[in-house]
Amino acid sequence: MSNSPTHESDVTFIRALAELLRENDLTELSVKREFGEDDSLQVTVSRQAPVAAPAPAPAAPQPAAAPAPAQGTAAASAAPAEAADDPASHPGAVTSPMVGTAYLQAEPGAPPFVSVGATVQEGDTVLIIEAMKTMNQIPAPRSGTVKRLLVEDGTPVEYGAPLMIIE
Structure with a gap:
């Protein structure tokens, strides 16, 4: 007893x-x-994550909205159509291997690891995820071109959340 x-x-x-x-x-x-x-x-x-994956959805339109003024109204009208697609199901999606905070650059003020349109080789560091005070370099799973960034610098990410699209 x-x-x-x-x-x-x-x-x-x-x-x-x-x-x-x-x-x-x-x-x-x-x-x-x-x-x-x-x-x-x-x-x-x-617990099982919701099918719609609500956490990544708000992050997808934000990167698309930032370049819209520079690219014109055609890009702005295409962004809602892209946001409707689930980035996690995209064949070129790079997903988070852990829960943590995503950083697009090695340190504040440093150039980002990648940007939209950049060509990466398999194994290149594309971002860092900080988890439990440890900086984990996330390598590109394949060679290709970065088509979309789905997270902003310093945003929290969950396991399996889409981070970027590499085609």
């Missing part, structure tokens, strides 16, 4: 994690708690 209070506190802890997951619109959360040398609890709470 000594296990019962621990079990109840574990259930309470897991419920709190599930609530954090829901409140912050996350798809997965993993935690390991150490209670002693031979006693620990490792929990992964996850």
